[in-house]
Amino acid sequence: MGTRRWTSSSFPIFLLCLPVLSWDAHISTTAADHNLYPGQSLTGKQTIVSEGGNFELGFFSPGNSRNHYVGIWYKKIAKQTVVWVANRENPLSNTSSSELKISKDGNLVLLDHSKTKTPVWSSNSTSSKSNGTVNAALLDSGNLVLRDILDPSVIVWQSFDHPTDTWLPGGWVGINKITGEYQMLTSWKNSEDPSRGRFSESLDPSGSNQHVIMWNRSRVYWQSGVWNGQIFTQVPGMQERVLFNLSFVDTEEKKYSTYTIGSKTMVTRNVMDSSGQVKQWVWVDSAQDWLLIWAQPLAVCDVFSQCGVNGVCNYKTMSCECLHGFQPASAWEWQLYDWSGGCRRKTSLRCSSNESAHDTNEGFLVLPSMKFPENPQQLKAQSIGECELACRNNCSCTAFAYGDGCSIWRGDLWNLQQLPDGEDNQGTLYLRLPASELTIASTSNRRTRMISIFAAVAGAVVLLCIALRVLWRCCRRRSLTGLLEAVEGSLVQFMYAELQRVTKNFSEKIGSGGFGTVFKGTFPDSTAVAVKKLEGFRQGDKQFRNELSTLGTIQHVNLVRLRGFCSEGSKRLLVYDYMPNGSLDHHLFRGNAAALNWRRRFAIVVGVARALAYLHEKCRDCIIHCDIKPENILLDGDFQPKVADMGMAKLVGRDYSRVLTTMRGTFGYLAPEWISGLPITPKADVYSFGMMVFEVISGKRNADHSAAGEAVAYFPIWAAKKLREGETSCLLDERLVGDADMNELRRACKVACWCIQDSEVHRPSMGQVVQMLEGVLEVDVAPIPVSLKCLVDDQSDSRPSITHLLANSSPQWRTQA
Structure with a gap:
């Protein structure tokens, strides 16, 4: 069977050149430092460094552990970050008597001479190469290889075939079809123990072309969705195609996923974390720390059995707790956020075959809002009393629940979760405890009830005061007209059943966003609406409150109007005006782009600019959208733009020094300050707007360009260069065959270049x-941003001076005479 290879080109281009992400620290090495030859060995504090100085191989001890391991870590990052471990299951007690060398049979082996002559670890290569014909080399990719000395292209063994918890760019996760061996990521047990933990990521063992995350290599609790030729269908954000160059390869011998980064300056890693989440990290040199940019599952509590036996994952705090009457089996492990050992009882149950089934020394603690544990046993019972009696009569019964029948659990409880009120699939669990623990729980509950009562009374008083204040203000108006106007401006609250009817049970899907899916609906009077059904109650609830409190109070001709909402239990929906022409990306990238002539495109750009200016400068509180992109620009029946999806929006005061740390927009449209950790202001929207304007002009994604006779690695780079050369017609979508107002085109290009300046001060x-787009302000040509300039000069391997580039980059726009 021939090779099938699919590629998704996707990376945040400004990340490639940010000065904060760099391999360029000066490291003094020799050419031989990255090799280990026959007869040589590594011991004690000796290390070998990759040729370019990116990675280092040697002995290390994680955290405060006294154990020693052989591993690979980043050389130029002060915060030691290990990416591969050789002897993760067999630690060394000391390094002075240990050595890493090439054995007589041509394998790389780790020996501990103080204990045994048997290798602590071996590469176990089956190659026929002998000791004298192979050497070990640490490559700049982080791959440790055994290769033929005379022909280095012949690889005998490599660490990329045996990853531990980290997937580096250029590495792979897959399966060798001939040997059946999986290249999978397996978490560390905890931060001080690199032995195999509970969680692993691999290709689906059932054979489908998707990634799965498993607990104990047996229980799948997350799936990426199958590869469709471009993306893994259930991975959030992949459809944006702006992060990494991801490929899926299927040959007769292997099937695997791999990814690359479009620049040598970006430092990133993908880790199967001991929390059970797969995380993508980027190194931020200015902060001297790793920045988390992506994680799945999104919520820690969505990880199967996160807290071990008898542990509870609390969705409100996103942390592990022991059930009442239990304590951590290992306090030291819990301090390291290793909850695998779970919890054990503080006081053992006295129930035995010789005890009465109605022993008064035991009882049941009521635990509301619980997701029930795994493996219940179903019993026939006509009432909760019969169900409790069945549990009492069984000494191994730990808990019971009564709802749709009687369920009991024997022994330890697995995968317990404390859910927020109103969440689906929750119920009341009755936990069996000794009477002494029930007394403690009762005292604690009484105290909690008193606090709750006090809080409720105080809240009622506050609400009463607010109601009286509102009534007083309404009475002062003495005008029924004024009151009607106030009511007219409010949102309509719908019943869930109503929205089910108008959407025909949510049958006509018209789009999807970060937190939900959008369906078309039609009211009896033929009014069409778009109903956004929020998915995932945690993030959905947060977004719901956000959108409700902001969109309900703002009105602008270029903003999608929020009509109403629904909130029933965990069900949360938003009702918007329906936009018959869909989203801008459909017309630019997937639909009939010819329908968008230049006049309409320019009107769209101006309309979006006006909407953002309103949000930033005309609302009582500044609203930062945080996710401007073509997917979030909707078009009405006349192709008038409407900015949508305020789910990322945040209300901030006029003091922009606050850093918004809980949001992320879409890579490729994100301003550099998102990654560098600088405060987020409305200028972040300006950057995203500029990137979007380039796509409106060209009719293509910024990373998906080619030009006759010229290499176009990234459109904004090429556009900025052409603009400075005085050429703008070549930037226009070729499907428009030059039919555009050239003055408007030049103006739009200049504006876009100013919007994507690295520093927000220069935007x-x-x-x-x-005002620029309308011609009120005259616009000069902007300098090429530093992050783009370094890519333009990359082939000459020269790096521009930031001081030099910004010396003459003060904003040059002035009132048109």
Whole structure:
């Protein structure tokens, strides 16, 4: 069978050149430092360093552990970050008597001479190569290889075939079809113990072309969705195609996923974390720390059996707790956030075959809002009393529940979760405890009830005061007209059943977003609406409150109008005006782009600018959208733009020094300050707007370009260069065959270049952008941003001076005479 290879080109281009992400620290090495030859060995504090100085191989001890391991870590990062471990299951007690060498049979072996002559670890290569014909080399990719000395292209063994918990760019996760061996990521047990933990990521053992995360290599609790030729269908954000170059390869010998980064300056790693989440990290040099940019599952409590036996994952705090009457089996492990050992009883149950089934020394603690443990035993019972009696009569019964029948659990309880009120699939669990523990629980509950009562009374008083204040203000108006106007401006609250009817049971899907799916609905009066059904009650609830409190109070011709909402239990929905022409990305990238002539495109750009200027400067509180992109620009029947999806929006005061740390927009449209950790202001929207304008002009994704006779690695780079050369017609979507107002085109290109400047100080406000586009302000050509300039000069391997590039980059726009 021939090789099938699919590639998804996706990376945040400004990340490639940010000065904060760099391999360029000066390291003094020799060419031989990255090799280990026959007759040589590594011991004690000796290390070998990859040729370019990116990675180092040697002995290390994680955290405060006294154990020693052979591993690979980043050389140029002060915070030691290990990416591969050789002897993860067999630690060394000391390094002075240990050595890493090439054995007589040509394998790389780790020996501990103080204990045994048998290798502590071996590469176990089956190659026929002998000791004298292979050497070990640490490559700049982080791959440790055994290769033929005379022909280095012949690889005998490599660490990329045996990953531990980290997937580096250029590495792979897959399966060798001939040997049946999986290249999988397996978590560390905890931060001080690199032995195999509970969680692993691999290709689906059932054979489908998707990634899965498993607990104990047996229980799948997350799936990526199958590869469709471009993306894994259930991975959030992949459809944006702006992060990494991801490929899926299927040959007769192997099937695997691999990814690359489009620049040598970006430092990133994918880790199967001991929390059970797969995480993507990027190194931020200015902060001297790793920045988390992606994680799945999104919630820690979605990880199967996160807290071990008799442990509870609390969705409100996203942390592990022991059930009442239990304590951590290992306090030391819990301090390291290793909950695998779970919890054990503080006081053992006295129930035995010789005890009465109605022993008064035991009882049941009521635990509401619980997701029930795994493996219940179903019993026939006509009442909760009969169900309790069945549990009492069985000394191995730990807990029971009564709802849709009687369920009991024997022995330890697995995968317990404390859910927020109103969440689906929750119920009341009755936990068997000794009477002494029930007394403690009762005292604690009484105290909690008193606090709750006090809080409720105080809340009622506050609400009463607010109601009286509102009534007083309404009475002062003495005008029924004024009151009606206030009511008219409010949102409509719908019943869930109503929205089910108008959407025909949510049958016509018209889109999907970060937190939910959008369906078309039609009311009896033929009014069409878009109903957004929020998915995932945690993030959905947060977004719901956000959108409800902001969108319900703002009105602008270029903003999608929020009509109403629904909130029943965990069900949360938003009702918007329906936009018959869909989203902008459909017309630019997937639909009939010819329908968007230049006049409409320019009107869309101006309309979006006006909407953002309104959000930033005209609302009582500044609203930062945080996710401007073509997917979030909707078009009405006349192709007038409407900015949508305020799920990422945040209300901030006029003090922009606050750093918004809980949001992430879409890579490729994100301003550099998102990654560098600088405060987020409305200028972050300005950057995203500029990137979007380039796509409106060209009709293509910024990373999906080619030009006759020229290499176009990234459109904004090429556009900025052409603009400075005085050429703008070549930037226009070729499907428009030059049919555009060239003055408007030049103006839009200049505005876009100013919007994507690295420093927010050099970007205009959205109010100024509107004036530029309308011709009120004259615009000079902007300098090429540093992050783009370094890519333009990359082939000459020269790096521009930031001081030099910004010396003459003060904003050059002025009122048109």
